[in-house]
Amino acid sequence: MDISQDNIKKILVGDCAQNNVFFQAVQEVISSIAPLLNSDERYAKYSVLERLMVPDRVIKFKVSWLDDNNSIRVNTGYRVQFNNTLGPYKGGLRFHPSVNEGVLKFLAFEQILKNSLTGLPIGGGKGGSDFDPKGKSDFEIMKFCSAFMTELHKYIGPRIDVPAGDIGVGAREIGYLFGEYKKITSSYDGVLTGKPYMFGGSLMRPEATGYGVIYFTQKMLELEGKEGLEGKICAVSGAGNVALHAIEKLLQIGAIPVTCSDSRGMIYDPRGVDLPLLKELKFEKRASLELYLETHTDAKYTPVCDYPEGEHGVWGVECYAAFPCATQNELNEADAKNLIENRCVSVSEGANMPSTPEAIASLVNHNVCFAPAKAANAGGVVVSEFEMSQNASMQRWHFEKIDVKLRFIMEQICKRVVLTAKDYGVEGNYVDGANIAGFKRVADAMIAEGI
Numbered sequence: 001m002d003i004s005q006d007n008i009k010k011i012l013v014g015d016c017a018q019n020n021v022f023f024q025a026v027q028e029v030i031s032s033i034a035p036l037l038n039s040d041e042r043y044a045k046y047s048v049l050e051r052l053m054v055p056d057r058v059i060k061f062k063v064s065w066l067d068d069n070n071s072i073r074v075n076t077g078y079r080v081q082f083n084n085t086l087g088p089y090k091g092g093l094r095f096h097p098s099v100n101e102g103v104l105k106f107l108a109f110e111q112i113l114k115n116s117l118t119g120l121p122i123g124g125g126k127g128g129s130d131f132d133p134k135g136k137s138d139f140e141i142m143k144f145c146s147a148f149m150t151e152l153h154k155y156i157g158p159r160i161d162v163p164a165g166d167i168g169v170g171a172r173e174i175g176y177l178f179g180e181y182k183k184i185t186s187s188y189d190g191v192l193t194g195k196p197y198m199f200g201g202s203l204m205r206p207e208a209t210g211y212g213v214i215y216f217t218q219k220m221l222e223l224e225g226k227e228g229l230e231g232k233i234c235a236v237s238g239a240g241n242v243a244l245h246a247i248e249k250l251l252q253i254g255a256i257p258v259t260c261s262d263s264r265g266m267i268y269d270p271r272g273v274d275l276p277l278l279k280e281l282k283f284e285k286r287a288s289l290e291l292y293l294e295t296h297t298d299a300k301y302t303p304v305c306d307y308p309e310g311e312h313g314v315w316g317v318e319c320y321a322a323f324p325c326a327t328q329n330e331l332n333e334a335d336a337k338n339l340i341e342n343r344c345v346s347v348s349e350g351a352n353m354p355s356t357p358e359a360i361a362s363l364v365n366h367n368v369c370f371a372p373a374k375a376a377n378a379g380g381v382v383v384s385e386f387e388m389s390q391n392a393s394m395q396r397w398h399f400e401k402i403d404v405k406l407r408f409i410m411e412q413i414c415k416r417v418v419l420t421a422k423d424y425g426v427e428g429n430y431v432d433g434a435n436i437a438g439f440k441r442v443a444d445a446m447i448a449e450g451i
């Protein structure tokens with residue numbers, strides 16, 4: 001296959017601009033795996049790359065629902081079932097106005113390699129809708145989730161495809177989706193993960209992604225001979241599930257997270273952010289971060305419109321370690337330069353693909369330890385798989401057991417990434433190490449399963 005940038009772009013993007021983020025994700029993997037493809041001719045013989053770049057299926061459906069004024073609203077729903085070579089399709093659902101087929105294909109493609117890196121029996125998928133939960137009442141969210149599941153239930157199952165949460169989809173939404181699935185099928189299946197604990201959710205699923213990012217970073221810093229995070233200033237973006245639990249773990253280990261952000265602006269609190277207040281604002285009141293200032297007058301709130309031209313506010317703050325935990329392409333080359341100038345030692349991606357390719361190149365070239373999303377944020381899907389295991393065996397695991405297993409898997413991923421990079425001549429490059437190790441496991445299984 002011709003794996004030149006032009007040819008891949010022609011295949012993946014075609015005339016659809018929506019696919020640009022998908023192309024970005026695939027292109028990164030292709031540039032990383034060249035040493036692997038060159039080392040074993042079976043990958044070309046069995047056309048593994050061509051087969052892996054095309055989703056098994058993209059399901060697209062209409063979601064009609066009634067708002068609180070009894071007006072009919074229509075949104076588009078999707079489920080991208082990308083690859084189930086290693087296990088049932090597994091990956092979150094995103095409810096956000098920016099959702100389209102291209103965004104979900106990029107997320108599902110990343111998920112294949114991430115899930116492969118965990119070593120667990122799960123394939124890759126992703127789904128969601130262009131529905132905007134912002135400003136919707138609880139009843140509207142419930143009605144939308146019910147309407148969404150009316151279609152989605154036809155395509156999922158505990159051994160087929162097991163969705164979870166992502167941006168705009170947390171325990172509340174998963175609860176409504178699960179309730180509707182049960183109503184339609186009369187079946188109490190572990191068909192979704194991230195469920196509330198009272199009906200089959202796993203302890204630690206809410207914390208898992210954020211905690212996992214910190215466990216990965218601790219191991220990476222240790223392996224690279226750098227000082228740990230204890231007592232260090234950290235910059236975190238986002239103020240959702242991943243960001244707030246990363247902040248929680250940073251505080252537990254004695255680090256000082258000084259920032260967080262939402263789509264409207266950022267908070268800088270030099271004494272360390274007030275986590276209970278953030279949880280109240282974001283998880284209970286679903287309010288803007290600006291309200292943080294009502295009780296913390298010495299903190300600083302900067303609205304997005306006041307960010308310096310071409311930069312994202314959080315990355316201008318001096319820090320030892322940075323954790324982008326909001327959304328894709330939120331850390332660009334200018335931001336990377338700021339971090340480098342401020343002598344930032346590590347960047348760990350909590351969000352999916354938050355750094356642009358130019359930012360990654362700049363950070364890696366300046367020897368900043370860079371933990372790519374598909375390795376660093378795998379903790380969420382790891383505990384989702386634990387939830388599937390608990391549901392299948394009708395058991396419940398205690399918090400400590402899950403925490404120990406999560407930390408062990410995050411450290412294993414980190415070590416595998418490092419060893420793989422070394423084996424393929426790209427020592428110290430976590431992006432290439434993660435892409436090669438993730439690709440290899442799926443690719444070998446695809447060859448073993450035949451076409």
Ligand SMILES: NC(=O)C1=CN([C@@H]2O[C@H](COP(=O)(O)OP(=O)(O)OC[C@H]3O[C@@H](n4cnc5c(N)ncnc54)[C@H](O)[C@@H]3O)[C@@H](O)[C@H]2O)C=CC1
Pocket residue numbers: 165166167168169170209238239240241242243261262263264325326327328330350351352377378380381
């Ligand atoms: N929830 C999970 O277990 C996992 C989530 N992720 C990724 O982590 C990221 C965050 O997801 P969650 O925390 O689950 O979502 P969430 O919906 O709980 O929070 C997202 C946060 O990011 C903020 N945000 C969104 N767009 C933004 C923008 N343009 N600028 C600044 N802030 C923005 C939102 O205001 C919100 O506070 C996403 O990239 C998601 O794909 C990755 C692995 C697992």
Ligand SMILES: O=C(O)CCC(=O)C(=O)O
Pocket residue numbers: 090091092093111114162163164165166193352377378380381382384
């Ligand atoms: O828990 C899961 O199944 C998937 C989490 C997710 O969407 C992700 O890792 O990006």
